[in-house]
Amino acid sequence: DIVMSQSSLSVPVTPGEPASISCRSSQSLLKSNGNTHLNWYLQKPGQSPQLLIYLGSNRASGVPDRFSVSGSGTDFTLKISRVEAEDVGVYYCMQGLQTPHTFGQGTKLEIK
Amino acid sequence: QVHLRQSGPGLVKPSQTLSLTCAISGDSVSSDSVAWNWIRQSPSRGLEWLGRTYYMSKWNYHYAVSVQSRITISPDTSKNQFSLQLNSVTPEDTAVYYCARWGHTQYYFDYWGQGTLVTVSS
Numbered sequence: 001d002i003v004m005s006q007s008s009l010s011v012p013v014t015p016g017e018p019a020s021i022s023c024r025s026s027q028s029l030l031k032s033n034g035n036t037h038l039n040w041y042l043q044k045p046g047q048s049p050q051l052l053i054y055l056g057s058n059r060a061s062g063v064p065d066r067f068s069v070s071g072s073g074t075d076f077t078l079k080i081s082r083v084e085a086e087d088v089g090v091y092y093c094m095q096g097l098q099t100p101h102t103f104g105q106g107t108k109l110e111i112k
Numbered sequence: 113q114v115h116l117r118q119s120g121p122g123l124v125k126p127s128q129t130l131s132l133t134c135a136i137s138g139d140s141v142s143s144d145s146v147a148w149n150w151i152r153q154s155p156s157r158g159l160e161w162l163g164r165t166y167y168m169s170k171w172n173y174h175y176a177v178s179v180q181s182r183i184t185i186s187p188d189t190s191k192n193q194f195s196l197q198l199n200s201v202t203p204e205d206t207a208v209y210y211c212a213r214w215g216h217t218q219y220y221f222d223y224w225g226q227g228t229l230v231t232v233s234s
Contacts, residue, residue, distance in 0.1 A: 037219055049210075051220055
């Protein structure tokens, strides 16, 4: 199984400041067709996870351009250019390369 | 717009069977472009994919190794829904269970059910 690791359990951020959340996979998520099978989800309190980023760096419908992803292969970083109060929740990276699909343990974004 | 509505009991006794249903609107359980999944979430195990079913010339089933001896995912075409059965449950199976849709060409879970907290306790 591919192991997904998120190095930080919690990231405290001041509104208006940037934030970064790291994710590492135990093997490359780059497929031969050029797609990177990494997705990011945000789970707000009391809600189901919602898709933020798919196939490496593509924002899902309705996701503001404050969200971006850098990295490749096995190391990735989700970046929020200017954190807003509505961004609080737990962020998960997930690999879609193969089953079983596996998730990182989550990083909680907290407002200072 | 796709909507997944989960139903089932929130309390199951140890050694019994956990049963949940996910009713689909806005898509078909028989669609050949998506797969229908069950995922659970607990403090100890995080988000854990349990298995999926999908139709592509025939019905296909894939299960996580951790539960494969105890799990059955079944489509019901007459009601446009799919179900999860997990046998011989223990307190370690206590979790929030989600159903979710996966696109074969999109490669992500795009729609999720509302989640069902299932507690295994006598």
